[in-house]
Amino acid sequence: MTRIYDIAVIGGGIMGCACALRVAEGGMLPIVLDQGDLGQGASGVNAGTLSLQIKRVRLMPYALKGHHEWARMGNAVGFHKTGGYTLAFTEHEAELLYERQRLKAEAGAPISFVSAQTLRKAEPGLTQKVVAASYCPEDGYANSSLTGQYYRRRLQDQSISYHERCPVTAVDHDSNGFTLATPIGPVRARRLLLAAGAWLRPVAALLGVDLPVRARVNTVSVTGRMPPLVSTVIGHATGLLTMKQKANGTVLVGGGWQGRGTPQAGRGQVTAETVVPNLALAQYALPGLGNARVLRSWTGFEANVPDFYPLAGALPGVENAFVLGCVRGGYTIGPYIGRLMGDFILSREPELPLFDPARNFDEEAT
Incomplete structure (x- = not known):
């Protein structure tokens, strides 16, 4: 039977x-x-970043709960809570940073703005060309593999x-x-x-x-082992950079830069047109990466509507x-x-509302 x-x-x-x-x-x-x-x-192929600073405002309650889930999994998934900084290098980027992070803080994320002096003391390896920075003590990463x-x-x-x-x-x-x-x-x-x-x-x-x-073809790169360069998760006001150094010294660099391909065709392809500027932005933020050797770059498909x-x-x-x-x-x-x-x-009332798949899919910016 x-x-x-x-x-x-x-x-x-x-x-x-x-x-x-x-x-x-x-x-x-x-x-x-x-x-x-x-x-x-x-x-299993993403950069493993667990940052509240890069989440959309409406999803913040879900991200906060998700962080607790990852912390509960702990060593089994390589969870590390390091804290994280998001950087702005121009006045325009600083305006974006203040606007977006203020809304996320109002939604419950423990995000604050820090002075250049505080940032340099915490992360002396970062560039001194930072105009503004925000900090979240809950940020960290896990090992997606x-x-x-x-x-x-x-x-x-x-x-x-x-x-x-x-x-x-x-x-x-x-x-x-x-x-x-x-x-x-x-x-x-x-x-x-x-x-x-x-x-x-x-x-x-x-x-x-x-x-x-639809599917995005996100690219991630990893360097060889380096001496200690950075101890927290680093991001950029535009969302075009995520970076962290793992315990073994390797540095993971992401930020949603796109490769080529479709899920139906198999694995995506890495392109120099997007990997090079991604790594250039990472090196601008962390000059010590100029001595790094990139071991591998890969892609992963991220679905969205x-x-x-x-x-x-x-x-x-x-x-x-x-x-x-x-x-x-x-x-x-x-x-x-x-x-x-x-x-x-299970016909139970979910703790937080779900997202009706039959809704009208208008673009939203927040």
Whole structure:
């Protein structure tokens, strides 16, 4: 007799796994299916930055809760709370910094503005060309390459079925639920959660739903081991730089600079046109990087919709189907919004509101 699961989760990243764990806690029998390995999509290839200073104002309550989740995971995910500075090098950038960080502070983030003297004392390796700077003691980072390992162990501990390298190629839907075509044979479930990140659009299309999902091709670079240069997470007022030095001396540089490619075509491509200015901005902020050797640059797909807020709720037009994804800065928020989604599927009132996938996707600037 074919086993019928309470819910099948398509996508084994942070959000899909966190949701599966939550519904299992509530008594459901989930199964997680991923076309690759757990946590190896956007969840595993980002720079690992956990900064409240780069989150959108409306998402600040979720980011604060997400920070607590990462701190609770601790060493298992390489969590470090270092504090972080965001820098402005011109008067225009300083205006942006003051405006944006003030709003984020009002939304609950412990962000303050610091003097040049305070900054130089804390981070003497930074350039002295800083016009303004903000500081958040909660900022830090985790090791994104540990994401899959962490959630694989959590699923195993809870006896939750999961299958890696198991793409879903077709979905049939009737009054009894869903039947998924997979390499391991048909998988049957009463409910379905789409948590496939940058691959959400083609997966939703299997159910006849067109989600307005786009994909950014973010680039990250890592240097060889360096002597101590910086002890906190460093960002830039424009959002075009994130940088931190890890315990082994390597420096990770990101900031959303774009490579080329699409999720459907496979891995994205790094381009010199964007990597070079990203590294130049990093070196401008931290002159000691001039002696660094870049070991590797890579890309990761980040899903978003036109208003850059999450998809989190019922999948429009398909009974007992749900969608979760497209969170800008989803690495920080992922563990928490996955829990919220699990509560929603369990018919519990989520602690914070979700984001209706059937909404009107107007662009928003904040």
